[in-house]
Amino acid sequence: MKIGVCGTGRMGAAIAQRLIDMGHDASVWNRNSAKTRPLVDAGAKALESPASLVESCDAVVVMLLNDAASEAVYRGPDGILKGKLAGKLVIDMSTVRPDTMQNVGALVTQHSAAFVESPVGGSTGPAGEGKLFALVGGDKADVGRAMPILEQLCRRIEHVGGLGAGSAVKLAINLPLLVYWQALGESLTICKPLNLPADRLIDIMSDTAGTPRR
Ligand SMILES: NC(=O)c1ccc[n+]([C@@H]2O[C@H](COP(=O)([O-])OP(=O)(O)OC[C@H]3O[C@@H](n4cnc5c(N)ncnc54)[C@H](OP(=O)(O)O)[C@@H]3O)[C@@H](O)[C@H]2O)c1
Numbered sequence: 001m002k003i004g005v006c007g008t009g010r011m012g013a014a015i016a017q018r019l020i021d022m023g024h025d026a027s028v029w030n031r032n033s034a035k036t037r038p039l040v041d042a043g044a045k046a047l048e049s050p051a052s053l054v055e056s057c058d059a060v061v062v063m064l065l066n067d068a069a070s071e072a073v074y075r076g077p078d079g080i081l082k083g084k085l086a087g088k089l090v091i092d093m094s095t096v097r098p099d100t101m102q103n104v105g106a107l108v109t110q111h112s113a114a115f116v117e118s119p120v121g122g123s124t125g126p127a128g129e130g131k132l133f134a135l136v137g138g139d140k141a142d143v144g145r146a147m148p149i150l151e152q153l154c155r156r157i158e159h160v161g162g163l164g165a166g167s168a169v170k171l172a173i174n175l176p177l178l179v180y181w182q183a184l185g186e187s188l189t190i191c192k193p194l195n196l197p198a199d200r201l202i203d204i205m206s207d208t209a210g211t212p213r214r
Contacts, residue, residue, distance in 0.1 A: 001024055001025065001058055001059065001149075002024070002025045002027065002056065002057045002058045002059075003019050003024045003025070003026055003027070003057055003058065003059050003060070003061065003149065004026070004027045004028065004029065004047070004053040004054065004056065004057035004059070004060040004061070005019065005026065005027075005028050005029075005039075005044075005060070005061050005063065006028075006029050006050050006053055006060050006061070006062045006063070006064070006073060006080065007029075007030060007031075007062060007063045007064040007065075007069070007073065007094070008028050008029075008030040008035050008036050008039060008063075009030070009035065009063065009064075009065065010123075010124050011063050011093070011120075011123075011124060011127055012028075012030070012061075012063035012064075013035065013038070013039060013124075014124040014125075014127035014128045015061055015063060015093070015127050015153060016028050016039050016044060017039065017042060017128060018127060018128055018129070018130055018152070018153060019061075019152070019153075020039070020042050020043050020044055022130075022152050026039070026043070026044040026045070027044060027045040027046070027047050027053055027056055027057055028040075028044045028045070028046055028047070028053075029046070029047045029048070029049065029050055029052075029053040031072075031073075033046065048078075049078035049079075050073050050074075050076070050078060050079050050080045050082075050083065051078045051079060051080065051082040051083035052078070052083065053080075053083070054080055054083030054084070054085055054088055054090075055083045055084050057088070058088065058089065059088065059089040059090070059091065059146075059149060060080070060088065060089070060090050060091070061091050061092075061093060061149070061153075062080070062090060062091070062092040062093065062094060063093045063094055064094040064096075065094070066094070066095075066096060067096045067097055067100045069094070070092075070094060070096050070100050070104060071100075074104045074107070074108075080104075080108070081107055081108070081111070085108060085111035085112070085113040086111060086112040086113060087112065087113065088113045088114070089113065089114045089115075089116070089142070089145055089146060089149075090108050090113060090114070090115045090116070091116045091117075091118055091146050091149060091150070092104070092105075092115070092116070092117050092118065093118050093119060093120050093134075094119065095119045095167070095170055095171075095174070096119075096167060097167065097171075098137075098163075098164035098165070098167040098168045098171070099164065100167070101117040101137065101163050101164050101166070101167050102163045102164045105117065105138070105163040106163075109139075109142075114139075114141075114142040114145050114146070115138060115142060115163070116136060116137070116138040116139075116142050116143055116145075116146040117136065117137045117138060117163055117164070117166045117167055118134045118135065118136045118137075118146070118150060118166055119134075119135050119166055119167055119170035120132040120133060120134050120135070120153075120154065120170075121133035121135070121170070121173060122155075126155070127153070130152055130153050130154065130155070131154070131155040132153055132154040132155065133154060133155065133156045133158075134150050134153070134154040134156070134157045134158065134166075135158055135160060135166040135167075135169045135170045135173075136150070136157060136158060136159040136160065136166050137159075137160060137161055137162055137163050137164055137165040137166035137167065137168075138159075138162065138163050138166075139162070139163075140159075143159050180212065184211075187205075187210070188201065
């Protein structure tokens with residue numbers, strides 16, 4: 001299958017490499033084209049714009065930083081919405097606002113393409129091993145079409161509702177994590193006068209209920 005990855009930052013590059021490893025005919029686009037070079041060396045084809053990426057692939061995985069990036073890459077002059085989208089599948093794995101997914105998803109589907117949101121849990125290691133946790137939103141038929149690709153990228157796939165639902169659950173997961181990391185920084189500050197090595201302190205905390213455990 002011809003699969004494109006739109007945005008080859010840390011996560012997008014790991015996902016693209018996973019798709020190459022799984023034997024797909026992979027193409028990539030990134031705003032800073034230098035970041036596509038290792039993927040080209042690994043066998044991917046670099047395209048000059050999001051629109052040309054969409055046109056040369058059956059499916060495109062989008063992995064962008066935030067809502068502003070999404071705005072630029074979908075609606076820009078050579079953006080995704082400028083490509084011939086009819087019949088294509090777009091899977092957006094970025095972590096963005098639920099209404100951003102709803103808005104871009106509505107525009108993509110107006111072009112007779114399928115759109116699925118799938119923000120993920122797990123970092124670059126799990127991405128490279130196909131062990132992400134996908135929080136999926138979208139139409140049942142579109143999600144069914146995305147499933148063979150998601151299954152090669154993820155260890156767990158939860159279809160939680162229509163467009164926007166996946167992003168809402170992802171943000172709900174991130175909020176307590178953000179509060180935790182803020183609190184951890186403050187708790188380490190309490191111990192600063194003790195001059196303990198940081199790795200020893202983290203090792204002590206990791207053996208207690210003071211850190212998240214699975
Ligand atoms: N890193 C993680 O462990 C992790 C885990 C789960 C989910 N996520 C989510 O995955 C997404 C990507 O994260 P990441 O860690 O891969 O970030 P990253 O390494 O900073 O990559 C961000 C990507 O977005 C692109 N981008 C940013 N602003 C843009 C703009 N205005 N126009 C076009 N492209 C733009 C960057 O292009 P350039 O290279 O040209 O700047 C790059 O391709 C985020 O939504 C993040 O919350 C990350």
